[in-house]
Amino acid sequence: MVRDYSAFLPGGTPKRRAPSALERLGWGPAFARQIDVDALTATPPVRVCAVHRSGLQVAGDGINQTIPPGPGATVGDWLLLDRVRPKSSRVLERKSLIKRRAPGTGREVQLVAANIDTVFVVTSCNADFNVARLERYVALTFEAGIDPVIVLTKADLTDDTASFVEAARAVSERVPVVALDARSAAPVEALADWCKPARTVAFLGSSGVGKSTLTNALLDTQAISTQGIREDDAKGRHTTTRRELHGTPSGCLVLDTPGMREVQLTDAAAGIADVFEDIEALAASCRFTDCRHETEPGCAVRSAIEDGSLDASRLARWRKLQAEETFNSATLAERRQKDRAFGKLVRSVIKAKTDRER
Numbered sequence: 001m002v003r004d005y006s007a008f009l010p011g012g013t014p015k016r017r018a019p020s021a022l023e024r025l026g027w028g029p030a031f032a033r034q035i036d037v038d039a040l041t042a043t044p045p046v047r048v049c050a051v052h053r054s055g056l057q058v059a060g061d062g063i064n065q066t067i068p069p070g071p072g073a074t075v076g077d078w079l080l081l082d083r084v085r086p087k088s089s090r091v092l093e094r095k096s097l098i099k100r101r102a103p104g105t106g107r108e109v110q111l112v113a114a115n116i117d118t119v120f121v122v123t124s125c126n127a128d129f130n131v132a133r134l135e136r137y138v139a140l141t142f143e144a145g146i147d148p149v150i151v152l153t154k155a156d157l158t159d160d161t162a163s164f165v166e167a168a169r170a171v172s173e174r175v176p177v178v179a180l181d182a183r184s185a186a187p188v189e190a191l192a193d194w195c196k197p198a199r200t201v202a203f204l205g206s207s208g209v210g211k212s213t214l215t216n217a218l219l220d221t222q223a224i225s226t227q228g229i230r231e232d233d234a235k236g237r238h239t240t241t242r243r244e245l246h247g248t249p250s251g252c253l254v255l256d257t258p259g260m261r262e263v264q265l266t267d268a269a270a271g272i273a274d275v276f277e278d279i280e281a282l283a284a285s286c287r288f289t290d291c292r293h294e295t296e297p298g299c300a301v302r303s304a305i306e307d308g309s310l311d312a313s314r315l316a317r318w319r320k321l322q323a324e325e326t327f328n329s330a331t332l333a334e335r336r337q338k339d340r341a342f343g344k345l346v347r348s349v350i351k352a353k354t355d356r357e358r
């Protein structure tokens, strides 16, 4: 039997391999699996580190450049860079994706951010705290394929952090809850489990809850790709875009994007089901498959409320979120139908006009 004693020899401790340039950008097996060695040299992988009006800033091993917008990519995406025609770069399959419906009639899908590993759903231990809002953000996060963690800031402003934590824990068994003072040194340690090297994290929450404070706590001054995060505005001034990835000293990446806030609860049925898996499980054992949990006999949901194991207000919030989701998604279908009808009208008018002119 051959034993390896090298770790016991002086200086023999196996050194941890330093992460490669790509790993520092979040590269890992999930992406490596998608390409072969030849593609690696012909079309090197690059990550979209920032999105500007003028294009996408991409970084890779010895690469840091801006390419024109176009390959259907968003911040956080990995591309196989086509050096000749960057617009034709292939977008690698994502680990997760946050998207939203654009306001307006077309309501096309906009990509907000890709390949986030953890979303910190942030709220504070004060009047901002709202269970329904937490449930909504957690549902959105689940829907995007991302693990949420609830972060309660301003723990220093209450004597009763425990009851805020308890209320947040009730959102989902699958979501860890952390309470802290975001202005202290606490965030680095409290969030260390998720802010590991090569992981990408983001903060989601209403204005003023402490997202920037938390981001600053995690960051050092060294943001990745400091050049290129500025762009000239029309007046020739430099403005800083806020859709970008920043590297932290611990080697994790923080995505800063304001667009996350406007994400709506559309096409999020699966995410809602994930948050309310307790109610979904009960509903599955109701006598009738189409039970509305109102007056039906053999309703497992109502009997859980009666025996106190389910909170009636949680059921009410589940109904409300579902209704909202159905409304948003249905309106969309209606709009699509209207758009088609409008398109038909336009075409018939044009046709009539050209027929007349013939």
Ligand SMILES: Nc1nc2c(ncn2[C@@H]2O[C@H](COP(=O)(O)OP(=O)(O)OP(=O)(O)O)[C@@H](O)[C@H]2O)c(=O)[nH]1
Pocket (backbone or CB within 6 Å): 153, 154, 155, 156, 157, 180, 181, 182, 183, 205, 206, 207, 208, 209, 210, 211, 212, 213, 214
């Ligand atoms: N006492 C206390 N104040 C905090 C804490 N976290 C944030 N603040 C303060 O709350 C205010 C808002 O914090 P921000 O970090 O700007 O909040 P934000 O979520 O980034 O807000 P937007 O940029 O508007 O989305 C600032 O004055 C912070 O100093 C905390 O844990 N405790």
Ligand SMILES: [Zn+2]
Pocket (backbone or CB within 6 Å): 283, 286, 287, 291, 292, 293, 294, 296, 298, 299, 300, 301, 302
């Ligand atoms: Zn029922």
